[in-house]
Amino acid sequence: MANTPKVRKCLFPAAGYGTRFLPATKAMPKEMLPIVNKPLIQYGVEEALEAGITQIGFIVGRGKRAIADHFDTSYELEHQIKGTSKEKYLDDIREVIDKCDFLLMRQREMLGLGHAILTGEPMIGNEAFAVVLADDLCAAPTEKDDMRALGQLAKLYQRYQCSIIAIEEVPMEDTASYGIISGELIADGIYQVHDMVEKPKPENAPSNMAIIGRYILTPEIFSYLRKTKPGANGEIQITDALKLMAKEHQVLAVKFKGRRFDCGSVEGFIEATNYYYENVYKN
Ligand code: G1P
Numbered sequence: 001m002a003n004t005p006k007v008r009k010c011l012f013p014a015a016g017y018g019t020r021f022l023p024a025t026k027a028m029p030k031e032m033l034p035i036v037n038k039p040l041i042q043y044g045v046e047e048a049l050e051a052g053i054t055q056i057g058f059i060v061g062r063g064k065r066a067i068a069d070h071f072d073t074s075y076e077l078e079h080q081i082k083g084t085s086k087e088k089y090l091d092d093i094r095e096v097i098d099k100c101d102f103l104l105m106r107q108r109e110m111l112g113l114g115h116a117i118l119t120g121e122p123m124i125g126n127e128a129f130a131v132v133l134a135d136d137l138c139a140a141p142t143e144k145d146d147m148r149a150l151g152q153l154a155k156l157y158q159r160y161q162c163s164i165i166a167i168e169e170v171p172m173e174d175t176a177s178y179g180i181i182s183g184e185l186i187a188d189g190i191y192q193v194h195d196m197v198e199k200p201k202p203e204n205a206p207s208n209m210a211i212i213g214r215y216i217l218t219p220e221i222f223s224y225l226r227k228t229k230p231g232a233n234g235e236i237q238i239t240d241a242l243k244l245m246a247k248e249h250q251v252l253a254v255k256f257k258g259r260r261f262d263c264g265s266v267e268g269f270i271e272a273t274n275y276y277y278e279n280v281y282k283n
Pocket of ligand 1: 113133136177178179180198199210211212213237238239264
């Protein structure tokens with residue numbers, strides 16, 4: 001179809017301190033922590049590129065300049081490495097730099113994920129866009145032809161043209177670490193969202209279906225974000241804005257294919273490192 005709307009832009013909120021990884025994150029952004037030889041945020045940008053997205057917006061806080069430098073050409077390095085056997089190590093990063101455009105915005109106050117996304121509004125304008133939280137690392141599904149989580153969402157967006165979020169079942173005792181949804185199953189693995197709660201205790205959770213850091217949002221989300229009051233942790237939560245939106249618009253939640261690692265926790269980070277070393281790096 002010639003007029004099928006396409007998602008072209010992706011926001012990467014990257015303003016958090018990464019306190020769980022101190023002291024490693026004292027002078028280095030947590031998004032630059034490597035899984036084997038590649039920073040977390042590069043995996044996220046590669047996933048966006050795979051989904052057909054080439055306009056990348058970083059929402060950063062102070063002390064995140066390394067992210068801007070990483071997605072820029074390093075002339076000294078290029079000069080040193082040119083024509084040597086080490087050049088291949090730059091293939092992946094050169095590809096994303098060549099194919100994508102990068103914009104950076106500073107979030108001056110840390111008022112939560114919803115606030116970070118609202119900060120990105122000038123980069124988005126009036127079109128649907130993606131959001132990737134880089135510390136959720138989504139590996140490629142084992143079926144060869146399938147894209148990673150964001151590509152799966154972007155494909156569904158072409159069909160449903162509404163906001164779509166990625167979900168995964170988690171143990172009931174872990175609900176307080178996630179946004180949790182409830183909804184009605186409308187197709188294989190696809191739910192129409194009725195309710196969502198940010199970080200509920202297990203006894204208050206409407207289900208065990210947790211939001212994972214991959215979203216496609218229609219631009220109406222910005223007006224809901226403006227209406228959203230501080231919620232869990234006193235922060236403006238995207239989950240609360242989506243809940244308001246779901247009352248007036250279709251919001252879908254999708255069980256995506258492929259493994260997800262919570263690289264915001266040390267345990268998940270180590271699991272991801274072992275997995276990528278065995279299944280990606282060595283191949
Ligand atoms: C954020 C969202 C939460 C979601 C989670 C996924 O929380 O607010 O709804 O389930 O990401 O990783 P955070 O982990 O940033 O506290």
